Every structure is written in structure tokens, then in C-alpha cells.
Amino acid sequence: MMKSLFITLMFMCVFTGTLVSQVADTVRVGRQNMMQAEKAYNDGISLFNQAKLTESMQMFNEAISLRPNFVEAFYNRGVVKAEMGDINGALADFKIALDANPEFAMAYFARGRMHMTEGDRLAALKDFTGAIASDSRLYFAHYYKGVLYLEDKEYDKAIEDFTSAINIRADFAHAYNDRGSARKLNGEVQAAISDYQQAVLLDPGMALAYNNLGSIRLELEQFNQAHDLFTTAINLSPGYEKALNNRAIANLKLGRYDMAMEDINEVLEESPENFTALTTRGMIKYRTNDFDGAAEDYTQAIRINPDFAPAYLNRGIAREILRDARGAQLDWEKAVSLGLTEASDYLD
Structure with a gap:
């Protein structure tokens, strides 16, 4: 999924026409303040x-001090605060903007x-829904709503939102990739394969989509x-x-x-604590008859992540060959307790 915020600044034109001489001084000052506020606002965007x-x-x-009801300036200041890591400050500014304009989709x-x-x-889901209600064509709001549903394993809802994003922006490669993941899960x-293929067609540099497509080919035993x-x-993406x-x-x-x-x-070498990689190395050692080495790698993987069921299953197989029947039995029971039902095939 995408990591960028997709938060953008809003630009405002500055008008510098001359003031009519008959205007009252108070109006003149108000207009001058507004122009100065707009200039400061646009300077802020340029600097950003x-x-x-x-x-x-x-x-x-400065823009806000000159024009306290400058909604867009509060929004943009919130964007800057977000970039600077001031999450609470950003949330406060976005709230001010929304209190002033409840239809402010961005x-x-x-x-x-x-x-x-x-x-x-x-709260995120509620806000993305609010953004879409205010502007139904805000494709990245549909996208991130889909991301939330995908992470929550609500795949049908995720597919629906990713599809909405794609219908609005047909070249949205990340939405195709993530819809592919939702469809796979x-x-x-076949629909997932189609989405991953479209993702790499739209963005030939998207390493993630190639990996995802490869994962399906792996599951289909299309190893080459x-x-x-x-x-x-x-x-x-080396490494x-x-x-x-x-x-x-x-x-x-x-x-x-x-x-x-x-x-x-x-x-x-780069990530010694990568328990998935340790489990894979254990599989390689097992296939090359290094059963002690395999069991050692699985044990290390379990130490790092005690809830990683495949490591228990595989260690049980290695232990059985090493004639540790009791250890194998305990490993398979643990794998089953963690939800890996295929481990039950090994139990007495």
C-alpha cells in the first residue's frame, strides 16, 4: 500500500488591483490586510x-494573524505541522478548518x-467517509478507506472502495495493486492476477506489485x-x-x-531477526538433510516470534527425523493451537 500522505496544499491567487480612493479607511485597512494575508499564504506554499x-x-x-477566519491557511498550516511530525498540532488545525467549513473535504x-x-x-474511517460525502470524487479518500478495510480483513468492502478509486482515476496503480491483494485474500x-498485471502495466517500477504477482505464481506452483x-x-528494489x-x-x-x-x-545478513527468513533457511537446510541446522533455525524463529505457527510445524518435522518424537508432538500441538490446522495431520 502507499505510504505517502496524499495531503496537498491549497493555492490561492493574489489580486493586487488599486484601491478606490473613496473607500473608507477602515475598509481600506481591511482590504490591505486581506491582500497581505493572501500573499503570506502563497509565500507559505512556495516555501513548503x-x-x-x-x-x-x-x-x-502571519496569514492567520492578518485574517483570523482564513480557513485554508489553517488547513495548510496543519499540513506543515503534519510534515514536521506535530500530529496534535495538525489535528487541531484541521479541526478549526472543519468547524469553520464542515464541507471541507480535504x-x-x-x-x-x-x-x-x-x-x-x-476516527480515520469516519473522516474518510466524511471526505467522500463532501467530495465523492476524492479518489484517494476511497483508496485509504479501502486500505483500512483491507487491514481489517473486510475484503468485499475493501474491493468496493479500491474499485471506486479506480473508477475515478483509471491510472491509479496502487489501487490496482491493493485491490489485487484484497481479491487474493x-x-x-484470477481477478487478483489481472489487477497485479494492470498495476505493473501502469507503473513498471512498482516492485511491490511484481512481488505480489510472483507470490500468486508461487502458490499456483508456477515456480519459474x-x-x-x-x-x-x-x-x-535491491535488498x-x-x-x-x-x-x-x-x-x-x-x-x-x-x-x-x-x-x-x-x-x-541485513536482518538477523527476520523470523520468516529464518524459517525459510530452515526449510532449505531440511531439504539438504541438515536437520540439526534446520531445527536450530526454527528454534531461533520461534524465539523471535513465539506465535509463528509455521516454525513450530517445520521444527516438529525436523525433530521427528531427529527421533525427538515428544518434541515433535508438542510442536505440532502448538502449531494447531495457533490456528495452523494442517499441523493436525501430523498428530497421533
Whole structure:
């Protein structure tokens, strides 16, 4: 899924026409303040685009001091605060903007992203829904709403929102990728393949989508295709650990044990605590008859993540070969208790 905030600044034109001489002084001052506020506002945007966040903040502060009801300035100051990591400050500014304009779609969306960052999923969902209610064509609000549903395993709802985003913006590669993931998890394998293929067609540099497509090919036992897709992902994003782990599995299935070990060791050199990679290396060692080494890797994976059921299943298999029947039985029972039902096939 996308990591960028998709929060943007709002630009406002500055008009510098001459004041009519007959206007009362109070009106003249008010108009002058408004023009100065708009200039400070646009200077703030320019500075933001130059990554000068402190200076940008100062300009939005000035705009607000000159025009206390400047809703867009509160919104943009909130964006700057978000970029600076001041989440509470950003939320406060977005609230001011929404209190002044309850139909401000971008403020709903921006606040939703802040809530999402803070882990307040219900508040985020409410704000994304509010953004869509105010502007139904705000495609990235549909997208992030879909992301929330995907993470909550509500796959039908996720697919619906990703589809809405795609219907509004047909070249939205990330929405195709994430809809593919929702469809895969929903059991719609061919539809998922189609979405991943469309994602890489729209964005040939999206390593994530190549990895996801490769994962389906791996599950379908199309190991050569899977291997090539993982290789593309790694070439696009060197050191991509998930793709390296997956290519190691593809190489393992193809009987290329040395290549599999090379891939998985690259992962573990960078991330020694990667329990998934440790489990994969255990599988490689098992296939090359290093049963003690396999059991050791599975044990290390379990130490890092005691709830990782596949490591218990695989360690049980290695222990059985090592004639540790009791240890094997306990491992398989633990795997079943963690929800890995296939481990029950090994129990007496």
C-alpha cells in the first residue's frame, strides 16, 4: 500500500488591483490586510514546496494573524505541522478548518490520515467517509478507506472502495495493486492476477506489485514464472527482503539449493531477526538433510516470534527425523493451537 500522505496544499491567487480612493479607511485597512494575508499564504506554499517547513509555518501564522477566519491557511498550516511530525498540532488545525467549513473535504481527508497514523482506525474511517460525502470524487479518500478495510480483513468492502478509486482515476496503480491483494485474500485468484498485471502495466517500477504477482505464481506452483517476477522486483528494489525470501522459496522448489541459500542469507545478513527468513533457511537446510541446522533455525524463529505457527510445524518435522518424537508432538500441538490446522495431520 502507499505510504505517502496524499495531503496537498491549497493555492490561492493574489489580486493586487488599486484601491478606490473613496473607500473608507477602515475598509481600506481591511482590504490591505486581506491582500497581505493572501500573499503570506502563497509565500507559505512556495516555501513548503522548497521543503522550508519552518519558514512556511511562519508565513501561515502571519496569514492567520492578518485574517483570523482564513480557513485554508489553517488547513495548510496543519499540513506543515503534519510534515514536521506535530500530529496534535495538525489535528487541531484541521479541526478549526472543519468547524469553520464542515464541507471541507480535504480537511476531512488530512485529519483521517493523521488518525490513521496514530492508529485510531475508527476516527480515520469516519473522516474518510466524511471526505467522500463532501467530495465523492476524492479518489484517494476511497483508496485509504479501502486500505483500512483491507487491514481489517473486510475484503468485499475493501474491493468496493479500491474499485471506486479506480473508477475515478483509471491510472491509479496502487489501487490496482491493493485491490489485487484484497481479491487474493478473498479467494479471487484470477481477478487478483489481472489487477497485479494492470498495476505493473501502469507503473513498471512498482516492485511491490511484481512481488505480489510472483507470490500468486508461487502458490499456483508456477515456480519459474514466480522466480522471474521476484527477480524483477529485486532488480527494481535491491535488498527487497520479501522478494528475496520469496525467490529463495522459488529456488528451493526448483531444486536450486545453493541459489536459495544465497538469497536467504542476504536477507539474514541485513536482518538477523527476520523470523520468516529464518524459517525459510530452515526449510532449505531440511531439504539438504541438515536437520540439526534446520531445527536450530526454527528454534531461533520461534524465539523471535513465539506465535509463528509455521516454525513450530517445520521444527516438529525436523525433530521427528531427529527421533525427538515428544518434541515433535508438542510442536505440532502448538502449531494447531495457533490456528495452523494442517499441523493436525501430523498428530497421533
